[in-house]
Amino acid sequence: xxxxxxxxxxxxxxxxAGRLALEGKLGAREITAMTLFDLVxxxxxxxxxxxxxxxxxxxxxxxxxxxxxxxxxxxxxHLAAVVSAQAEADFDLGxxxxxxxxxxxxxxxxxxxxxxxxxxxxxxxxxxxxxxxVVGDTTRPVPGNSxxxxxxxxxxxxxxxxxxxxxxxxxxxxxxxxxRPGRPxxxxxxxxxxxxxxxxxxxxxxxxxxxxxxxxIASPRAATDWLIHAAAMDTRALGLDRGIxxxxxxxxxxxxxxxxxxxxxxxxxxxxxxxxDPEVAAIVGxxxxxxxxxxxxxxxxxxxxxxxxxxxxxxxxxxxETRAMRG
Amino acid sequence: xxxxxxxxxxxxxxxxAGRLALEGKLGAREITAMTLFDLVxxxxxxxxxxxxxxxxxxxxxxxxxxxxxxxxxxxxxHLAAVVSAQAEADFDLGxxxxxxxxxxxxxxxxxxxxxxxxxxxxxxxxxxxxxxxVVGDTTRPVPGNSxxxxxxxxxxxxxxxxxxxxxxxxxxxxxxxxxRPGRPxxxxxxxxxxxxxxxxxxxxxxxxxxxxxxxxIASPRAATDWLIHAAAMDTRALGLDRGIxxxxxxxxxxxxxxxxxxxxxxxxxxxxxxxxDPEVAAIVGxxxxxxxxxxxxxxxxxxxxxxxxxxxxxxxxxxxETRAMRG
Numbered sequence: 001x002x003x004x005x006x007x008x009x010x011x012x013x014x015x016x017a018g019r020l021a022l023e024g025k026l027g028a029r030e031i032t033a034m035t036l037f038d039l040v041x042x043x044x045x046x047x048x049x050x051x052x053x054x055x056x057x058x059x060x061x062x063x064x065x066x067x068x069x070x071x072x073x074x075x076x077x078h079l080a081a082v083v084s085a086q087a088e089a090d091f092d093l094g095x096x097x098x099x100x101x102x103x104x105x106x107x108x109x110x111x112x113x114x115x116x117x118x119x120x121x122x123x124x125x126x127x128x129x130x131x132x133x134v135v136g137d138t139t140r141p142v143p144g145n146s147x148x149x150x151x152x153x154x155x156x157x158x159x160x161x162x163x164x165x166x167x168x169x170x171x172x173x174x175x176x177x178x179x180r181p182g183r184p185x186x187x188x189x190x191x192x193x194x195x196x197x198x199x200x201x202x203x204x205x206x207x208x209x210x211x212x213x214x215x216x217i218a219s220p221r222a223a224t225d226w227l228i229h230a231a232a233m234d235t236r237a238l239g240l241d242r243g244i245x246x247x248x249x250x251x252x253x254x255x256x257x258x259x260x261x262x263x264x265x266x267x268x269x270x271x272x273x274x275x276x277d278p279e280v281a282a283i284v285g286x287x288x289x290x291x292x293x294x295x296x297x298x299x300x301x302x303x304x305x306x307x308x309x310x311x312x313x314x315x316x317x318x319x320x321e322t323r324a325m326r327g
Numbered sequence: 328x329x330x331x332x333x334x335x336x337x338x339x340x341x342x343x344a345g346r347l348a349l350e351g352k353l354g355a356r357e358i359t360a361m362t363l364f365d366l367v368x369x370x371x372x373x374x375x376x377x378x379x380x381x382x383x384x385x386x387x388x389x390x391x392x393x394x395x396x397x398x399x400x401x402x403x404x405h406l407a408a409v410v411s412a413q414a415e416a417d418f419d420l421g422x423x424x425x426x427x428x429x430x431x432x433x434x435x436x437x438x439x440x441x442x443x444x445x446x447x448x449x450x451x452x453x454x455x456x457x458x459x460x461v462v463g464d465t466t467r468p469v470p471g472n473s474x475x476x477x478x479x480x481x482x483x484x485x486x487x488x489x490x491x492x493x494x495x496x497x498x499x500x501x502x503x504x505x506x507r508p509g510r511p512x513x514x515x516x517x518x519x520x521x522x523x524x525x526x527x528x529x530x531x532x533x534x535x536x537x538x539x540x541x542x543x544i545a546s547p548r549a550a551t552d553w554l555i556h557a558a559a560m561d562t563r564a565l566g567l568d569r570g571i572x573x574x575x576x577x578x579x580x581x582x583x584x585x586x587x588x589x590x591x592x593x594x595x596x597x598x599x600x601x602x603x604d605p606e607v608a609a610i611v612g613x614x615x616x617x618x619x620x621x622x623x624x625x626x627x628x629x630x631x632x633x634x635x636x637x638x639x640x641x642x643x644x645x646x647x648e649t650r651a652m653r654g
Contacts, residue, residue, distance in 0.1 A: 091491060128567060140467040142486070142568045149487040153480045159469070160476040164418060240455060240613075241469045286567075 001029050001074030003231075004116075006059060006105060008036035011181050012121075013079050014045070015224045021045035026075055027232030037068055038080065059101035068105055069112035075231045076118045076167075078105050083187040084125055084147035084283060091146060098150035099157075106157055110166035118158060118169040119230045122243065124176060124216050124287050126152040131214060133288035137245060137295045144286025145188070159242045170230040170238070175216040175248035176287075177223055178256075179311065181318035182325060188283035192217065195253075196260055196311055199268035200319055201326070208277035211254040214289035218248045219310040220317070226301050237299055247293040249304040259307045263315075328356050328401030330558075331443075333386060333432060335363035338508050339448075340406050341372070342551045348372035353402055354559030364395055365407065386428035395432055396439035402558045403445045403494075405432050410514040411452055411474035411610060418473060425477035426484075433484055437493035445485060445496040446557045449570065451543050451614050453479040453500060458541060460615035464572060464622040471613025472515070486569045489562075497557040497565070502543040502575035503614075504550055505583075506638060508645035509652060515610035519544065522580075523587055523638055526595035527646055528653070535604035538581040541616035545575045546637040547644070553628050564626055574620040576631040586634045590642075 003020060007013045017036060025031055034052045036042040037059070044052035057064030059080045069076060080101060087094030102120065109116050125148035126141040127133065141152040151173075158169035180193035191208050192215055198205035218226070226246045235242075261269050297303070305313075330347060334340045344363060352358055361379045363369040364386070371379035384391030386407045396403060407428060414421030429447065436443050452475035453468040454460065468479040478500075485496035507520035518535055519542055525532035545553070553573045562569075588596050624630070632640075 138467050140465050141483075142465075143483070144490075144567060146487050146491070149483045149490075153483045156468075156470070156476045156480045156483075160473050163471075163476075164473070240471060 001031065002033040002035060002070060002072045003031050004035040004037065004068050004073055004076040005079065006037045006068065006077070007079035007081060008042035009038035009040050010079060012177065012220065012223060012227075013038070013042065013077070015220055016077055016079075016227055017045040019224055019228060021048035024049055026228065029074060033072065035068060060096045060104055062104050062107065065104040065108045066111070069108040069114065069116060071112060071114055073109070073112055073114050073116045076105065076109060076116050077227060077231065078102060078118055078120045081121070082147070083185060084145055085188045085280070086186040087147040087150060088145050088188070088283060094146045094150055098147065099153050102154040103157055106161045106167060110161065115165065115168055117231055117235070118167045119227055120154060120158045120169060120171045121227070122151040122155050122171045122173045123148060124173060126155070126173060127288050128286040129288045130286050131289060134290045134292065135245060135288045136292045137241075145283050155243050162242050163240065168235055169242050170233070170235060171243040172226055172230050173243060173245050174223055175218040175246070177220060178215075178217040179219070179314035179318070181220070181314070181322045188280045189215070191280065192256070195272055196256060197314065197322065199260060199264050199271040200315065201323060202271070204271045204273065206275040206277070207253065207272055208275060208280045209253060209284065211257065212252055214250055214252045216248045216250055216287070216289045216291055218246065219305065219313060221313055222302070222304050229301055233300060244296050244299065244301065245291050245293060246296045246301050247303050248291060249307065249310075250289050250291070251307055255307060259311050263308065263311050328358065329360040329362060329397060329399045330358050331362040331364065331395050331400055331403040332406065333364045333395065333404070334406035334408060335369035336365035336367050337406060339504065339547065339550060339554075340365070340369065340404070342547055343404055343406075343554055344372040346551055346555060348375035351376055353555065356401060360399065362395060387423045387431055389431050389434065392431040392435045393438070396435040396441065396443060398439060398441055400436070400439055400441050400443045403432065403436060403443050404554060404558065405429060405445055405447045408448070409474070410512060411472055412515045412607070413513040414474040414477060415472050415515070415610060421473045421477055425474065426480050429481040430484055433488045433494060437488065442492065442495055444558055444562070445494045446554055447481060447485045447496060447498045448554070449478040449482050449498045449500040450475060451500060451502050453482070454615050455613040456615045457613050458616060461617045461619065462572060462615045463619045472610050482570050489569050490567065495562055496569050497560070497562060498570040499553055499557050500570060500572050501550055502545040502573070504547060505542075505544040506546070506641035506645070508547070508641070508649045515607045516542070518607065519583070522599055523583060524641065524649065526587060526591050526598040527642065528650060529598075531598045531600065533602040533604070534580065534599055535602060535607045536580060536611065538584065539579055541577055541579045543575045543577055543614070543616045543618055545573065546632065546640060548640055549629070549631050556628055560627060571623050571626065571628070572618050572620060573623045573628050574630050575618060576634065576637075577616050577618070578634055582634060586638050590635065590638050
């Protein structure tokens with residue numbers, strides 16, 4: 001079968017593509033072809049033993065998305081999105097890419113007629129309630145930002161296209177991914193990776209929230225594992241409800257700084273400075289940090305490793321590439 | 328200020344327009360003009376002491392919706408929609424009218440720049456869980472039909488446009504409206520009105536669900552009162568959450584038939600026959616019947632009258648017009 005990845009030039013898309021190239025299959029099904037799509041041309045993963053088609057285009061333009069699903073398409077990872085702070089700054093772009101783009105991808109799948117598994121990345125940002133909230137599997141999204149509203153609306157599309165039998169969809173509400181490789185980006189949660197990444201590159205990192213601020217996070221390894229499990233799992237266990245809160249890790253900034261000190265030492269710690277950023281604090285301040293993961297665990301999504309393992313995995317998997325990227 | 332009503336040719340639109348024509352104001356604000364919009368040309372309400380502009384057009388076409396909000400627009404009742412069984416039968420039409428149409432109306436409001444109050448009719452159909460469920464104010468929509476998914480997605484638009492300050496929106500999740508005047512329609516819940524309307528016109532009515540089946544209903548009088556309260560209330564009390572489960576009435580089909588017998592007698596009862604309709608039963612079977620209304624009551628939405636009062640109000644308000652409509 002063919003596997004498609006949108007947002008394939010992004011770090012999560014590259015990790016999923018790399019894993020699939022290495023394994024050559026998804027669950028019990030052999031991968032025979034791959035289509036990668038992004039705004040800029042994505043690179044084919046190293047070592048793939050199947051043909052890889054790399055496409056660049058506009059995810060919200062049906063003329064571009066028509067090629068995302070073909071008769072042999074078995075799985076689509078729909079990761080392409082405008083991130084939170086950017087969607088908040090550009091209302092029209094956010095709704096266009098994150099809602100219209102998702103709809104265009106689902107329409108392409110429907111037209112292909114192969115009823116592909118679609119793994120859609122929704123987000124913790126679809127919830128609010130902030131530090132006080134505890135989110136369960138039946139908690140209603142009341143987003144505190146446009147990105148979250150767009151992701152929650154995208155979930156409803158994935159839900160209804162699945163119920164009608166046009167696709168076989170799973171929406172994964174991803175936590176803040178930490179440690180995100182590469183550069184700081186326009187996600188409001190960018191700081192959470194910066195404080196555990198920049199010091200290892202000898203760079204300073206700004207901390208816009210207090211030390212007792214808690215976050216719900218996922219490592220790139222855990223997020224990749226969950227997305228691949230969502231692509232291979234038996235969806236009959238989901239029933240009508242296609243959305244999943246995966247088993248993320250709840251950590252405070254204080255715990256993050258303790259791990260930074262323990263792995264990076266005092267030199268690393270000295271590169272962190274507390275800098276107020278009301279715009280970022282307003283967005284991340286509404287995101288809840290505490291979740292009940294019972295359903296995800298029952299559905300076979302793996303539990304999360306501890307925070308020190310997360311940081312050591314960043315050094316092992318991503319530090320060299322991140323350093324090289326910066327020249 | 329100007330008041331706009333979309334879906335103004337529908338029975339709820341006509342009732343809201345009629346009430347506003349009678350009262351001449353909304354809360355403390357005087358109505359100085361009204362715009363009515365529907366697929367077919369709506370009729371101006373009798374006795375209006377302000378100019379009424381009647382427009383026909385396609386709600387999902389921005390060229391048509393541009394005229395729905397002007398600089399003096401203070402309130403928009405957005406009632407236009409494709410109903411549940413029709414949205415289930417025509418997937419594309421449902422998403423186009425119920426989602427794209429809502430977005431076009433909100434864009435028109437945003438461009439007008441008057442930050443109007445927008446009262447959006449969402450629906451019980453956005454929930455599932457059926458007869459076993461009890462729905463609270465934080466219950467997540469997991470729709471069992473496309474109509475409900477479209478309404479839940481529309482709520483997210485109303486929510487985000489409100490948060491950004493483009494509009495001041497309120498989404499009312501209306502129960503099944505009983506007794507709906509006029510003819511049976513393509514709403515899956517059409518039977519619930521038919522069994523309390525058709526016998527009073529000497530017509531037969533089919534009952535597709537068992538007598539112990541429970542529904543969450545609202546009378547046209549209660550629904551109209553709630554919509555007008557939503558248009559006039561102080562929205563600061565809503566906080567981030569713009570959606571409201573109003574104080575509907577939970578009734579069983581058995582209770583409905585008892586009221587039919589008590590008001591209409593045995594002649595009325597003889598016109599009801601139990602007829603299986605798996606398509607209708609599948610849609611309404613997922614709708615919950617039991618709600619917690621605490622938030623709506625705290626926000627000043629009035630409690631619901633009893634079922635016999637609902638039927639007597641139909642005879643008083645709507646029987647003559649319904650009979651006349653049928654020639």
